[in-house]
Amino acid sequence: MIPEIGHFSLILALFVALALGTLGVIGGQQGRADWMALARPGAQALWALAALSFCCLTYAFYTNDFSVSYVAQHSNSKLPDIYRIAGVWGGHEGSLLLWLVMLCSWMMAISLFSRQLPDVMVSRVLAVMGLVAVGFLLFMLITSNPFLRLSDIPPDGRDLNPLLQDPGLVFHPPMLYMGYVGMAVPFAFSIAALLNGRLDAAWARWTRPWATAAWICLTIGISMGSWWAYYELGWGGWWFWDPVENASFLPWLVGTALIHSLAVTEKRGLFRSWTIMLSIIGFSLSLLGTFLVRSGVLTSVHAFATDPKRGVFILLFLVVVVGGSLALFAARSGKVRAGGAFSLVSRETFLLINNVLLTTAAAAVLLGTLYPLIVDALNLGKLSVGPPYFNSVFAPLMLPVMFFMVLGSYARWKNDSLAELGKKLRPLAIVSVLLGCSAPLLAGPWSWLVALSLTLVFWIVLSSFQQIYRQLKDSVNWKAIPISYWGMHLAHIGIAVCVVGITMVKGYETEKDVRMGIGDTVEVAGYTFKLTGISEVAGPNYNADRGVVELIKNGKVLRTLEPEKRTYFSSTMPMTETAIDSNLVRDVYVALGERLQDGASPAWAMRVYHKPFVTWIWGGCLLMALGGAMAALDRRYRRKALASKALSQGVPA
Amino acid sequence: MNRKALIPLGIFAVLVVFLAIGLTRDPHEIPSPLIGKPAPAFTAPRLQNPQQQFSGKDMLGKVWLLNTWASWCVACRQEHPILMEFAKTKTIPVVGIDYKDKDTEGLKWLARYGDPYDLSITDQDGRIGIDFGVYGVPESFLIDKQGIIRYKQIGPVTQEALRDKILPLIRELQK
Numbered sequence: 001m002i003p004e005i006g007h008f009s010l011i012l013a014l015f016v017a018l019a020l021g022t023l024g025v026i027g028g029q030q031g032r033a034d035w036m037a038l039a040r041p042g043a044q045a046l047w048a049l050a051a052l053s054f055c056c057l058t059y060a061f062y063t064n065d066f067s068v069s070y071v072a073q074h075s076n077s078k079l080p081d082i083y084r085i086a087g088v089w090g091g092h093e094g095s096l097l098l099w100l101v102m103l104c105s106w107m108m109a110i111s112l113f114s115r116q117l118p119d120v121m122v123s124r125v126l127a128v129m130g131l132v133a134v135g136f137l138l139f140m141l142i143t144s145n146p147f148l149r150l151s152d153i154p155p156d157g158r159d160l161n162p163l164l165q166d167p168g169l170v171f172h173p174p175m176l177y178m179g180y181v182g183m184a185v186p187f188a189f190s191i192a193a194l195l196n197g198r199l200d201a202a203w204a205r206w207t208r209p210w211a212t213a214a215w216i217c218l219t220i221g222i223s224m225g226s227w228w229a230y231y232e233l234g235w236g237g238w239w240f241w242d243p244v245e246n247a248s249f250l251p252w253l254v255g256t257a258l259i260h261s262l263a264v265t266e267k268r269g270l271f272r273s274w275t276i277m278l279s280i281i282g283f284s285l286s287l288l289g290t291f292l293v294r295s296g297v298l299t300s301v302h303a304f305a306t307d308p309k310r311g312v313f314i315l316l317f318l319v320v321v322v323g324g325s326l327a328l329f330a331a332r333s334g335k336v337r338a339g340g341a342f343s344l345v346s347r348e349t350f351l352l353i354n355n356v357l358l359t360t361a362a363a364a365v366l367l368g369t370l371y372p373l374i375v376d377a378l379n380l381g382k383l384s385v386g387p388p389y390f391n392s393v394f395a396p397l398m399l400p401v402m403f404f405m406v407l408g409s410y411a412r413w414k415n416d417s418l419a420e421l422g423k424k425l426r427p428l429a430i431v432s433v434l435l436g437c438s439a440p441l442l443a444g445p446w447s448w449l450v451a452l453s454l455t456l457v458f459w460i461v462l463s464s465f466q467q468i469y470r471q472l473k474d475s476v477n478w479k480a481i482p483i484s485y486w487g488m489h490l491a492h493i494g495i496a497v498c499v500v501g502i503t504m505v506k507g508y509e510t511e512k513d514v515r516m517g518i519g520d521t522v523e524v525a526g527y528t529f530k531l532t533g534i535s536e537v538a539g540p541n542y543n544a545d546r547g548v549v550e551l552i553k554n555g556k557v558l559r560t561l562e563p564e565k566r567t568y569f570s571s572t573m574p575m576t577e578t579a580i581d582s583n584l585v586r587d588v589y590v591a592l593g594e595r596l597q598d599g600a601s602p603a604w605a606m607r608v609y610h611k612p613f614v615t616w617i618w619g620g621c622l623l624m625a626l627g628g629a630m631a632a633l634d635r636r637y638r639r640k641a642l643a644s645k646a647l648s649q650g651v652p653a
Numbered sequence: 654m655n656r657k658a659l660i661p662l663g664i665f666a667v668l669v670v671f672l673a674i675g676l677t678r679d680p681h682e683i684p685s686p687l688i689g690k691p692a693p694a695f696t697a698p699r700l701q702n703p704q705q706q707f708s709g710k711d712m713l714g715k716v717w718l719l720n721t722w723a724s725w726c727v728a729c730r731q732e733h734p735i736l737m738e739f740a741k742t743k744t745i746p747v748v749g750i751d752y753k754d755k756d757t758e759g760l761k762w763l764a765r766y767g768d769p770y771d772l773s774i775t776d777q778d779g780r781i782g783i784d785f786g787v788y789g790v791p792e793s794f795l796i797d798k799q800g801i802i803r804y805k806q807i808g809p810v811t812q813e814a815l816r817d818k819i820l821p822l823i824r825e826l827q828k
Contacts, residue, residue, distance in 0.1 A: 277661065284665075291672065311676045319669055326665055330658040370671065377674035515765050574734050594734055596767045605766045 003068050006056025007147040010137060013049035013100075016042060017133040024127020028120050028195060039123035040111040046133065047108040054101045057146055058088050067153045070094060070146045076159035076570060078541040086170045087160045092294060092310075093146035095173060099290075100136050102174070102181040103129065110185065110210070116638075117206055124192035125185075132184055135317045143310045159541070159570030168228030176221030176248055180286045182214025183251050186258060187283035190276045191325055194332045204266035204275065205637065211262055211279070212632040215255045216625045222248050223621030234576035234591040236511060236609040238617060241390040246369045247289025253362040254282040257355040259628075260408075264351055268413060270340045271348075273333050274355065280329060284322040285362070291318055292369070343415040350408035354401050361397040365390065402456040402499065405492060406463040428466060432458040443612065444508045453503040460496040464489040484634035491627025498620025504613035511610075515596055517603040521552075525610035527588055528552040532560075534604065542568040544577070547592045547604065551581055563592040563606075587611045687802045692719070692794065693784035700751050700759055700773040707748075707774050709800065716826045717746045718819075719794040720770070720810070721782060723754040724762035726790040732809030733766055739815060740769035745823055749773035752782050752790050795819060797826045 020042040027035030057070075061084050066072040074091045075084055083090075089098040107129050114122045140146070189207040193199040225248065230238040239245065258278040264271045291314040342348040368385045406428075411421060436455025440446045468489055472478055514522045521530045530550040537546045544566040551558045561579035568575065578591045593605030687693075696708040720736065722729045740747055749770035751759040756775055763773070776782055785794065795804040804822055806814055 273658075281661075315669065315672055315676065318672075322665055323662065323669075326662040330662055333658045370668075373675040374671050376678055377671050513765055594737060594767050596765070 002056050002059050003065065003147040003149065006053040006060075007145065009049045009053045009056070010141060010145075010147075013046055013053065014134065014137040014141065016046045016049060017130045017137060020046060020130035021127050021134055024123045024130060025195070028124045028127070028192075031120075033119065036119045036123035039119075039126040040114075042130070043104070043107040043111040043126045046130065047104040050097075050101045050104040054088070054097055057094060057097060058085060060147075061085060061088050064157070066155075066157050067149050068146075069148045069150045072150060072154050072157045074157070074160050076157040076541065078569070079157075079160055079165075080540050082167075082170060083160055083165050087164075089173050089177075090160050090164050090169065093140070093144045095177070096136065096140050096144055097146055098174060098177055099181060100133065100140070102177045103133055103136065103184060105178075106182055106185050106214075107133075121192055121196070121203075121206070124195055125188045128188035128191045129184055132188075132321065135321065139310075139313055139317065143313055159568065162542070162566070162568040162570070162575045163232065165541075165568075166228065166232050168224065168232060172221060172224040172228055175217055175224055179214055179216075179218025179221045180248065180251065180289070182210075182217050183255060183279075183283040183286045185214055186211040186262075186279040187325070190279040191328065194276065194325075194328050197332060199265075199272050199276070201266050201269055204262050207279075208259070208262045208266060209632040209634075209637045211255065211259050212628050215252070215259055216628040216632070218248070218252045218255060219621055219625045219628065222252055223618045223625075227618050230614075231578050231580055231589075234578050234607070236509075236589055236591075236607070236611065238505075238614065241365075241368070241387045243369050244289075244293050246365050247285075247292050250285040250289065250362050250366055250369075251282050253358050253365070254278055254285060257358040257362075258282055260351050261355055264348055268340060268342070268348060270342065271352070271355075274352075276329060276333065278355075278359070280322070280325045281359075281362075284318075284325075285366075287314070287318050287321060290314060342413075345411065345416050345418045345421065347408055347411040347413045347416070350404050350411055354404050354408060357397050357401045357404070361394060361401075364393045364397065368393070399452065399456060402460060402495065405495070406459055409467065409488065409492065410463065425463070428462055429459065432456075432462060440507070443504065447507060450503055450507040453499055457496045457499050457503075460492055464493050482634055482636070484631040484636075487627040487630030487632075487634075489627070490630060491624045494620045494623030494625075494627055496620070497616050497623055501613045501616030501618075501620060505611050505617070509609065509611045509614075512608045513593075514606050514608065515603050516606045517601050520603075522606070522608055524588070524608050525586075526553060527610065529561075529588075529590060529606075529608055531604070531606070534602075537564070539566065541570070542566045542575075545592065545595070545604075547590075547606070549579070549590050549606075551588060561588075561590050563590045565592045565594075582615055584615070585613060587614045687786055687794075688805060690802060691800050692796050692802050693781075695781045695784060697750075697774040697776060697781060700749075700756060700763075700775050703756070703775070707772060709796075712746070712748070712796065713800055714798050715746060716798060716823055717748060717796055719748050719750065719785075719796060721750045721752045721776075721785075721787055721790050721792050723752045723790050724758040725754065726752075728809050729791045730766070732791050732811075733769070735810055735812060735815065736769040737767050739810075740771075744820070745827075746771040750776045750781055752776050752787065753779045795822060795826075 020039065023035045023042075024039050026032075027038075057068075059065075060068045060071050061075055062081075064071070064075065064077050064084075066075075070091060070093050074094070075087045079087065087094075089095045107126055110122065110125060110129075186207050189203070189210065193203050222245075225245065226238045229240065230236070258275065261271050261275045261278055265275045291311070294310055294314060368389050371385045406425070407421070410424065432455050435458045436453075437451045439454045439458075440450045443450075468486075471481060471485070475481055510525050512522060512524050514520075516522065516531045518531055518533055521528050523529075528551075530552060531547060532550055533548045535546050535548070537544050544564040546562050546564045549561045549563065551561055559581060561581060563579040564577035566575045566577055574594075576591045576593070578589055580590075581588045587609070589607075589609040589611060591607040593607060596603045596605060692709055694709055696706050699705045699707050722732075736747065747770050749772070751773050753776065756777070759773070759775070763770075774781075779787075785792075791809055793806040793810055794802050795806075797803050803826060804819065806819070810819070
């Protein structure tokens with residue numbers, strides 16, 4: 001009964017979303033206030049239905065209802081509770097439902113926090129998102145219904161993919177989807193603006209916090225995914241340029257360009273076409289990512305079970321949404337173009353340069369991701385594009401971004417003088433080069449790439465500190481400095497921190513693959529690892545070999561690490577559980593490999609890694625997200641709301 | 654309407670065409686002209702014992718699996734535990750081709766991770782690989798009693814491929 005309620009509420013949601021979409025768009029064009037007034041309650045009803053449906057599926061998982069095909073395929077009675085709940089989004093159908101719930105949650109949030117927006121804007125934004133929801137609801141109901149029943153009920157489920165049985169599954173996909181789907185919000189604002197034919201500073205001010213919020217979720221989601229891959233896959237890598245990773249990274253790159261372009265649109269009324277275009281591209285890339293992951297056109301470690309029917313549907317959906325919005329853009333963009341001059345040396349210029357670089361980087365990553373598909377479609381053969389392409393294309397585009405970032409935050413709007421900028425920045429540049437070139441000497445062998453990266457890191461961090469120092473000195477009251485100013489610098493420092501991690505790991509990591517018997521030791525980067533024993537342990541739904549490895553430095557045992565090799569009952573594919581000792585400046589990482597048969601005494605293959613500063617990669621991402629949160633929380637976005645509240649309470653605003 | 658604003662739409666249209674063509678293909682499948690044909694003849698020194706030569710003909714009368722691997726190949730490490738399990742079942746002989754690899758590296762790799770192969774041969778210059786139309790390592794060929802290639806696995810042998818394709822085919826071929 002419960003699964004049928006879930007199914008039924010999806011069907012109801014389809015009709016609510018249809019009504020919301022059509023009434024909102026038509027009502028907006030014809031200026032019907034009564035129709036527009038339906039937008040907020042409509043969005044709330046849609047959210048309630050989606051949430052109900054989601055709860056029904058969760059219930060089916062929790063109660064091991066294997067009559068539901070999706071549950072039977074992705075759960076098992078021995079699966080621990082927490083994974084039984086997270087298993088809801090462990091497969092294609094359920095993750096689509098999660099997608100929908102996230103979309104509706106963003107709509108719910110807009111319906112609640114939009115008092116300062118005119119009704120026509122709110123109703124158009126919610127209508128556009130409602131139409132997107134229609135597409136996803138149809139997709140689910142036609143090709144991927146999570147509530148389908150089985151006629152003969154299996155005694156037990158097939159179990160969740162062991163790779164996914166990890167705390168990472170609980171947090172990573174919801175966060176990532178939140179960001180993915182969040183790109184729909186600036187997209188909807190842009191489409192609404194094109195429909196309105198009005199795109200001004202006020203529009204940019206409304207859109208900015210939403211775009212930033214989506215960007216924050218995407219940042220956290222991607223970095224969690226990277227961290228998950230790092231400790232779960234057992235190969236010590238933290239980014240593989242896999243098509244699915246790229247699918248999440250592309251909207252992030254474009255989203256980063258978008259939030260900066262929005263800043264210019266708000267402050268100076270410029271780059272309007274850019275802003276609109278970036279928000280359309282950002283969401284299109286989210287959809288494209290969905291297509292790539294679920295249609296099976298590319299090979300990837302993440303790919304879901306594929307079905308050509310699904311691919312055709314998403315492609316059609318993509319054509320309607322992206323094609324439609326690009327056509328609307330072509331028809332209307334003439335109206336939103338606006339003049340406003342800025343000189344060659346100005347903040348606008350530097351932000352534009354960086355936006356072009358970020359977009360180019362996104363295009364390069366997209367090309368690399370789709371290249372195998374294009375080559376195949378042209379019958380030129382089969383090939384795969386690996387990390388060497390991405391690394392060699394991506395780094396040369398990102399290093400200048402780091403350089404111009406500082407100029408962008410230093411230069412004045414509209415017009416600045418190169419001489420004056422030079423005077424301000426020269427000491428900073430000299431100190432950065434000196435520090436950047438000498439720091440690698442402390443870490444290990446000197447290489448120009450490490451030196452260059454670290455120079456840019458110092459360049460960003462020192463400039464942020466200098467700017468903050470000047471700002472504090474110049475302002476009478478430090479509380480008057482808007483919180484978004486701190487947010488910007490924090491996010492920029494986050495980039496620097498992340499780059500430190502990437503640079504140090506790339507430059508100085510050490511890895512050893514060894515054969516170890518009990519009592520054997522191996523030394524990596526000054527640490528000695530001693531295998532003292534291997535025991536068999538039984539988990540709830542797996543058996544494991546657990547190694548006990550002593551981590552020794554200077555003759556002192558720091559701690560023991562316990563890497564495992566697990567065999568889940570449901571699949572014979574062995575899984576590595578790594579053991580990591582982590583601190584602020586390095587990780588040491590042990591993974592237990594195969595038991596080796598040859599030789600008299602038992603031995604195991606072990607992989608041991610020393611990864612300097614690796615946690616900084618994710619720490620930097622968190623700083624970026626935190627900085628983004630501070631920027632999104634700036635008071636000016638809530639000003640009108642506050643003022644109206646003050647008035648209603650009879651206090652002079 | 655200005656013309657320039659149509660450019661993104663044009664780019665998108667081209668992209669859609671490629672995606673649509675992509676939908677009709679399976680990226681995992683590289684058609685091998687060799688399926689149903691006799692395996693190319695080869696003779697090569699054995700990895701562990703270079704004085705001894707091994708020839709594909711030695712296996713006539715047996716169903717066997719020919720697997721290309723290399724110590725530098727990351728995907729081979731992914732495939733490796735599955736081959737180890739498979740070798741333990743002693744279903745059919747597994748012959749490895751150490752493809753474009755240094756012998757010492759290959760031997761070290763086997764010592765480190767374990768050796769699932771009944772024997773391995775060396776193919777330092779990749780000649781045998783070329784004859785077999787190897788695109789990338791790992792690739793595996795299932796060869797029947799008459800020396801005819803019956804199945805080609807591109808990329809790592811997965812649990813699913815083993816269960817759903819290779820094992821049923823072996824049972825059929827062994828009849």
